[in-house]
Amino acid sequence: MRRPVFIARQGRHPHGWLGEIIGRIMANETAVDNELAIALLQIESGDHVIDIGTGHGRSAGVMAAHADQGLVVGVDTSGVMLKIAARRNKAFIDRGRMRLENASSDSLPFADRSFDKAMAIHTLYFWDPAEPHLREIARILRPDGHFVLGFRPAEDAAVTAKFPDSIYTFRTTAQAEALLNATGFSIIGSKRRDAAGDTMVWLLARKI
Numbered sequence: 001m002r003r004p005v006f007i008a009r010q011g012r013h014p015h016g017w018l019g020e021i022i023g024r025i026m027a028n029e030t031a032v033d034n035e036l037a038i039a040l041l042q043i044e045s046g047d048h049v050i051d052i053g054t055g056h057g058r059s060a061g062v063m064a065a066h067a068d069q070g071l072v073v074g075v076d077t078s079g080v081m082l083k084i085a086a087r088r089n090k091a092f093i094d095r096g097r098m099r100l101e102n103a104s105s106d107s108l109p110f111a112d113r114s115f116d117k118a119m120a121i122h123t124l125y126f127w128d129p130a131e132p133h134l135r136e137i138a139r140i141l142r143p144d145g146h147f148v149l150g151f152r153p154a155e156d157a158a159v160t161a162k163f164p165d166s167i168y169t170f171r172t173t174a175q176a177e178a179l180l181n182a183t184g185f186s187i188i189g190s191k192r193r194d195a196a197g198d199t200m201v202w203l204l205a206r207k208i
Contacts, residue, residue: 030122033200034059036191037119037148038066040204044116045069052105052120052137057085059121060100064092071096073115075103106132113142121150125168130179138184141207147185149203151176156199173201180205 043066054074092098154170185205
């Protein structure tokens with residue numbers, strides 16, 4: 001069944017009471033996908049890490065536990081999600097190990113070369129065009145910084161067809177690789193999960 005447009009809009013930008021409910025559902029649905037992305041990043045104690053589309057903030061908390069001498073910054077455009085993330089990560093925020101920012105990934109309020117590592121999971125669908133977002137992420141990464149991009153690929157047509165194309169733009173794995181190569185990255189690794197109705201790709205890239 002095709003997902004209703006109003007639900008798809010909440011997936012892109014959760015808001016209101018329904019957005020808070022969907023945010024909590026997403027926290028459970030995306031936990032495994034985010035954990036694999038974090039494992040690929042191999043976060044070290046002193047790393048400065050940015051979580052693009054941090055949402056409910058569960059992954060930001062996991063990363064902050066790894067970067068115990070560093071800093072994790074979560075960015076999102078949804079005030080509802082940022083409130084949930086702030087409640088979840090109050091201890092990290094109070095200790096100065098995490099910050100949350102209301103910002104779009106194509107206009108990040110950070111200086112060049114501010115971060116060692118970055119990740120963006122289930123956000124690529126909402127970037128149309130994607131290049132401004134990827135170039136901005138490259139800008140704020142230090143030379144040789146690592147970036148994980150996780151997404152459902154367009155080749156999983158049985159699943160992607162359920163999402164309205166007025167909200168979601170799905171890309172093939174090859175298209176996502178080409179986007180990274182064109183915006184300042186070199187792909188150094190990848191993982192793929194192929195299961196009935198649950199295909200997922202993670203691309204690990206290095207800033208050139």
